[in-house]
Amino acid sequence: MHNTGQAAVVPEIPIAAPQIRGRETLVRAGAALWRVTTREGRVIGHLRRLEHPLGMRFRAERLHLATNRFIEVGEFWSADEAVASLRA
Template sequence: MHTTAATALPDIPYATPDLSSDRERLVRAGDHLWRVQDRAGRILGHLRIAAEPLGLRYRAERLHLATGSFRLIGAFWTADEAVQTLRYLR
């Protein structure tokens, strides 16, 4: 019988990722989740850290109000790439 073990995130919160641009800021929304806000304070989406076998991935997500669930926009190796995706996706 073959079993696979899922990679679980530790129970400690991650530090807020540093962004290279000051166009957006991250506001903690959970241990592994941040709201991405533009300079005017509008929420562009969410950034989530996900542990994968090759390392940490930064997931760009949007909240789907009708279902109350997050929709994955993409998974990236850097927080900057994930935030840039949310910046240009309207």
């Protein structure tokens, strides 16, 4: 991951879901937040779009079933990379 030393921020206006090429589906959960679900409808995590000084970033957050919390996996330059990180 590249760290520029500046915090990313969430946009205030709801934006359209990014296009992803994988087998998962994005379901809106907030202005710039989507649930990442499998074909069977199981939630595997969140995809969060962030404004960054160098462009848009996508944060992957994996659902940890034992604690029922989301754990940050990382920030990526593409939605596909972020969603792919949730498959592992």
